[in-house]
Amino acid sequence: MSDSLLETVEVGPADASASVIWLHGLGADGHDFEPIVPELQLPAGAAVRFVFPHAPVRPVTLNGGMAMRAWYDIIGLDRQARQDExxxxxxxxxxxxxxxxxxxxxxxxxxxxxxxxxQGGAVALHTGLRHPERLAGIMGLSTYLPLPARLADEASDANRRTPVFLAHGEYDPVLAFELGTSTRNTLEDAGYDVEWHQYPMQHQVCLEEIQALGQWLRRALALQPGD
Incomplete structure (x- = not known):
């Protein structure tokens, strides 16, 4: 079932007052971004729970049908490639x-x-922009917006004012930088509050990006010391 609960890695208090659900990339797992949590430098005592789910294992066409953790199948990475709806x-x-x-x-x-x-960022954007309840924020790193032509008809009014954080590497050889800027432009043209960052890096994250994300999370969740 698509709504079944996945296994997760969790960091943070059991009595959290805010949560970040963070989806990993293709072939990784929920442990991939676990070490980043302290690097975000959130306020001391902030009651934020980080939930890192493991994607299901499935064959991926782009990788010769090899089975790996993937949120959906990838046929190709260019804009004209058929997408696994x-x-x-x-x-x-x-x-x-x-x-x-x-x-x-x-x-x-x-x-x-x-x-x-x-790939996890693509799912975050696809899901968050359509979610019927307002979210605190939507974040996508080194990613793209799937099925952009459908956004106008399928977007949820509840999240039209939800802040969106996007960042991309200028030299990304996996998901081209233009996929990131196209996603930014699509969302900005639709009226979303997008905070955009670009870095001289490839398909990865960097310290400056993590610091910027930490600051954005403080604002999105209105975190104060002791929260």
């Missing part, structure tokens, strides 16, 4: 289930940031 829908169901579980644990959607890197 059924896989995207399934991944969105997994993300929504995790948001709902945070609500059951006392963190409402408006205190949840949906985040991701690369």
């Amino acid at each position: 059924a896989g995207l829908a399934e991944a969105a169901g997994h993300a929504r289930a995790l948001i709902a579980r945070e609500g059951e644990r006392g963190v409402p959607a408006e205190r949840v940031v949906l985040a991701g890197f690369s």
Whole structure:
């Protein structure tokens, strides 16, 4: 089932008042971004829970049909390539289930940031912009917006004012820099509040990016020391 709960890695207090659901990239797992949490330098005592789910294992066409952790199948990386709409829908169901579980644990959607890197970022954007409840923020690193032509008809009014953080490497050999700028332009043209960052790097993250993300999270979650 697309709305079944995935296994997760979690960092933070059991009695959190805010949550960040962070989706990893293709072939990685939930441990991939676990070490970044202290580097974000959130306020001391901030009650933020980081939830890092493991994507299901599935064959990936782009990688010769090899089975690996993937949120959906990838046929190609250019804008004209057919996209796995059924896989995207399934991944969105997994993300929504995790948001709902945070609500059951006392963190409402408006205190949840949906985040991701690369393929995980694509799912975060695809799901977050369509989510029927307002989220605290949507973040995508080194990523792109799937099915951009459908956004106008499918976007949720609840998240039209939700802040969006986007960052991309200028020399990214996996997801071209132009995919990042195109995503930024699409969202800005649609009226979204986009904070954009670009760095002289490839398909990765860098310290300056992590610091900028930490500052954005402080604002998106209105974090103060001791929260």
